[in-house]
Each structure stands twice: as structure tokens, then as C-alpha cells.
Amino acid sequence: MxxxxxxxxxxxxxxxxxxxxxxxxxxxxxxxxxxxxxxxxxxxDRHSVVTWGASADRMGDAAPDRSYRLIVRTSVAGDDLRIRLSNAFGDRPLTFDSVYAGIRQQGAAVVRGTNRRLTFEGARSVTVPAGATVYSDPLPGRLPAATDLAVSLHTSEAGGPATGHSMAMQTSYAAAGDHTGEEDAAAWTDPIGSWFYLDAISVRTSAATGAVVALGDSITDGWQSTSDLNRRWPDYLARRLRATTGPVKGVANEGISGNKVLADGAGQSALNRLDRDVLSLPGVRTVFLFEGVNDIKAHSGVTAQGMITGYREIIARAHAAGKCVVGATVAPFKGWYEWDTAAESVRQDINQFIRDSGEFDAVTDFDRLLRSPYDRERILPVFDGGDHLHPNDKGMQAMADAVDLKNLDCSSRATNTEPASPTG
Structure with missing residues (x-):
């Protein structure tokens, strides 16, 4: 229509x-x-804005003659959908010979008449060099906010390391052979919990509309939230933004489970993936930095000063790209098996810097929100997902509710700086 x-x-x-x-x-x-x-x-009066994103990582060996139907949730509405395919961790060129996008109906089924082929510079297939990404041509038509989108892609001769996002907290589907153009679910018999090759989706919308990128670890990635219900804290934030008249509508979740600010390991470090996962996305106004607990866990050897140096580099690079940076304090994790008093001391020093230095454009105090009043080194039981580190659904929603939405509209750093939160 x-x-x-x-x-x-x-x-x-x-x-x-x-x-x-x-x-x-x-x-x-x-x-x-x-x-x-x-x-x-x-x-x-219009420009491109990211409506969905997921950080890329190495996924193990790629499978040839494999189709993937990837289920994602949009944040901002717009026209002319474009997807970004990533071969960031591949060691050889990768050809996608059939790519479709449609509205998901239920499971792997697509709403009849919505599954349409995507092209790349007019061609039905595209070869992505090793280490590179590529955008599709715009797909005409309106894409509403909060849409479950099914992106289907096929690779006939894939090999070497695959690129994707391991912990999706969302069921997608795989199949042998090329079934990308099919709208029914008959062939999609292999449910999977990861996204392969797809790392961003954008739409064209008003030039006044922008996006925020959540740069983080497993808490941002959504671990301990309920799968398939979009209850990660960035999802709750997207719901709040849709309900307001403010200009920031897009939300990209660039969390990776186990990720660190300073060192590669579970994904490239925040410093090493900042350009690809954050600054390259269209329409981004603000970087929301909530990361650090994996760096400071017991016996890591990381100091508060080393972390502060890393934070400062992220701030400087984001500012140089014209973005604002909201810093979030590191949440409590006493009771997690890697907690000790030395790690707690580093966490407290880092949080003091985040709150009081004035180097972030604004601060959201997740530590103050999540900690127990009876033991400030522990997460409040009502928010605890069970492992004393990751919040549950209630904790995720409380985190999103704690974000001051005015601080996400950073048109200028001088006018959008929030006074540091008290430490009491």
C-alpha cells in the first residue's frame, strides 16, 4: 500500500x-x-537516523548455503529503510546473493505482501570485503516505530570467521538453502539466539530527529531480562522516547556481554569499536556510556586512573565527532563471584570521577538507583536478576526511567550539562 x-x-x-x-x-x-x-x-529537511543497531563480534566459522531470518525491533519511524551488513571479522570477501526485509507476523512468518527484496547499487547481490560493512539501497515505504522487522539474508559460499552479535535476547531463525523470499515459516525450522551479519538499520526522517547510542556491556546487552519481549534497558528507554515530543527518537543498543573499556576480549574494547559501532551510525546525537565493571573485576590489575584515561579518550573522540556523552556510574556487584574489596575501591573512585569531574556532558547515576540502602555495595534485591550483577526486568525499566531525557538532546555541550549527582 x-x-x-x-x-x-x-x-x-x-x-x-x-x-x-x-x-x-x-x-x-x-x-x-x-x-x-x-x-x-x-x-x-530530512536525514538518515539509526533505528536499530547491534555490536558486531566474531562468531566462529561461517556456514555456506545458509539463510538467516533476523528479528529486530525498530525505535524511530521513517521512510527509505536501509540495512547495514557487516563482514567486520571475516578473513575473506563475503557475498550475500539474496536479501529481503519484511514485517514479522509471528515466529518466522512475515506479514503477507511485506517481504521485499533489498538491492545494493541496483544489484540483487553484494560482496562485502573482509573487515568492511555495506549499506543497502533505500527501500521505499514507511516503517513505523516499534515494528518487529524480519531481515532475511542468504550466503551461498560463506567461509572463515562469521560476523554477528552472539547474545541477541531475541529468537531469530536459520535454514539450509535460500528461503529469503518466502513469507511463511515452513522452512525456518532452526531457531537461533544470535544475529548474523546485520549490525544496523536506518530510516530517513525529519532533520530535527536524532538518536542515542548505548555503549556498554552485558547489562546493556540485556542479560537477565526476559528474552523476546524487548525488556533491555535501552528498549524501555526507546518506549519512553516514543511517548514524548522530544527530538531524540532513535536508540541503538551497542552492548556486548563481557565487554571492557580498555581491553579486547569479549568483543573489541569500547575504545577499539567506538568508531564502527557508535560514531559511524547516522543521526546520532548522544553517546550513553555505561561500561567498566568488567575492567575492574577482581585481580584485573586495572586502576581507577587507567579507567579515567579510557573514559576521557571516548569523551574526546565523541566530542570531536560532534556528539555529546552521558556517563553512567558503574552499578554495584557485591555477591558476584569476582567481587572483592580492591575492585570495589576502584569502582568507587571511578564513580566519583563520573559524578564530580564535569567532563561528561551529563550523568545518570545507575549506582545510586540500583544499590541497596542496607548495603551500598550490593544491588537492591528487587532489581537483582539473581546473580547480584545483572538487573532483572524491573531493574532494567528503573534504569531507563532514571535517564533524564533532556540530556539526550545535546545540541550543544554548554547548554546540556547536568550538574553532578550527589553521592549520598
Missing amino acids: TARFARTGSLAALLLIAAAIQATPAAAARTVGAYTSTARAAAA
Whole structure:
């Protein structure tokens, strides 16, 4: 339906120009000029904004002649959907010979009539060099916010390391052979808990609309939240943003379970993946940095000063790219098997820097929100997912509710800085 309306609009525009040409030359020039000026003004008032994202990581060996139907949830509405395919961790070129996108109905089934082929510079297939990413051509039509989108892709001769996101907290589907164009679920008999090759989706929307990127570890990735219900704290944040009239609507979740600020391991470090996973995404206004607990766990040897140096580098690089940075304090984790007093001391020093240094554009105090009033080194039991480190669904929602939405609209650092939170 949307595509038909788009074609109708284009036809109307062509008829307008044809009518003008049949009139006097002067009238024709005025009419064509007015149409062109209007089109240019409309184009200038729109830009691309990320509506979904997931950090890329190495996934093990790629499987040939394999299809993936990847289920994701959009955040901001817009037109002209584009997806980004990643071969960031591949050691050889990777060809995608069939890629589709449609609205998920239930399970692996796609709403009839919505599954449409994506192209790449007009071609049905695309080869992505090792270490690279590629965007599809725009897919005409409107994509609503909070849509369950099914992106289906096929690789016939994949080999070497695959690229993807391991802990999706969302069921997707795989199948042998190419079933990307099929709307029913019959062939998609292999449920999977990871996303393969897809790392970002963007739409075109008002130039006043922007996005926030959550850069973090397993808490941001959603561990201990309920799978398939979009209850990660960035999901709850996206719901809040949809309910407001503010300009920030897009949310990209760039968390990786086990990730660190300073060192590679569970994914590349925040420092090493900042450009690809955050700064390269379109329409981003603000980086929300909530990471550090994996660096400071027992016997890591990481000091508060080393962490502060890492935070400062992220702030500087984000500022240089024209983004603001909201810093979140490191949450309590006493009771987790790697906790000890030395790690706790480093956490307290880091949190003091985040709260009081003034180097972040704003601060969200997750530590103060989540900690128990009876033992400030522990997470409050009602928010504890069970392992004393990861919040449950209630904790995830409370985290999103604690974010001051005004601080995500960072048009200038000078006017969007939040006073440091008290430590009491």
C-alpha cells in the first residue's frame, strides 16, 4: 500500500511537469522551478537516523548455503529503510546473493505482501570485503516505530570467521538453502539466539530527529531480562522516547556481554569499536556510556586512573565527532563471584570521577538507583536478576526511567550539562 502511494505521488509530480511544459515557456519554467525548489527543501529537511543497531563480534566459522531470518525491533519511524551488513571479522570477501526485509507476523512468518527484496547499487547481490560493512539501497515505504522487522539474508559460499552479535535476547531463525523470499515459516525450522551479519538499520526522517547510542556491556546487552519481549534497558528507554515530543527518537543498543573499556576480549574494547559501532551510525546525537565493571573485576590489575584515561579518550573522540556523552556510574556487584574489596575501591573512585569531574556532558547515576540502602555495595534485591550483577526486568525499566531525557538532546555541550549527582 505504501509503495503504491509513493508511485502515485511520483506520477502526479511528472504530470505536473508535463502540464507545465505544454503551457508557455515562462510558465513552464516557473512551475518546474517551484517543484524543484520544493523537492530540494523537502530533501534538505530530512536525514538518515539509526533505528536499530547491534555490536558486531566474531562468531566462529561461517556456514555456506545458509539463510538467516533476523528479528529486530525498530525505535524511530521513517521512510527509505536501509540495512547495514557487516563482514567486520571475516578473513575473506563475503557475498550475500539474496536479501529481503519484511514485517514479522509471528515466529518466522512475515506479514503477507511485506517481504521485499533489498538491492545494493541496483544489484540483487553484494560482496562485502573482509573487515568492511555495506549499506543497502533505500527501500521505499514507511516503517513505523516499534515494528518487529524480519531481515532475511542468504550466503551461498560463506567461509572463515562469521560476523554477528552472539547474545541477541531475541529468537531469530536459520535454514539450509535460500528461503529469503518466502513469507511463511515452513522452512525456518532452526531457531537461533544470535544475529548474523546485520549490525544496523536506518530510516530517513525529519532533520530535527536524532538518536542515542548505548555503549556498554552485558547489562546493556540485556542479560537477565526476559528474552523476546524487548525488556533491555535501552528498549524501555526507546518506549519512553516514543511517548514524548522530544527530538531524540532513535536508540541503538551497542552492548556486548563481557565487554571492557580498555581491553579486547569479549568483543573489541569500547575504545577499539567506538568508531564502527557508535560514531559511524547516522543521526546520532548522544553517546550513553555505561561500561567498566568488567575492567575492574577482581585481580584485573586495572586502576581507577587507567579507567579515567579510557573514559576521557571516548569523551574526546565523541566530542570531536560532534556528539555529546552521558556517563553512567558503574552499578554495584557485591555477591558476584569476582567481587572483592580492591575492585570495589576502584569502582568507587571511578564513580566519583563520573559524578564530580564535569567532563561528561551529563550523568545518570545507575549506582545510586540500583544499590541497596542496607548495603551500598550490593544491588537492591528487587532489581537483582539473581546473580547480584545483572538487573532483572524491573531493574532494567528503573534504569531507563532514571535517564533524564533532556540530556539526550545535546545540541550543544554548554547548554546540556547536568550538574553532578550527589553521592549520598
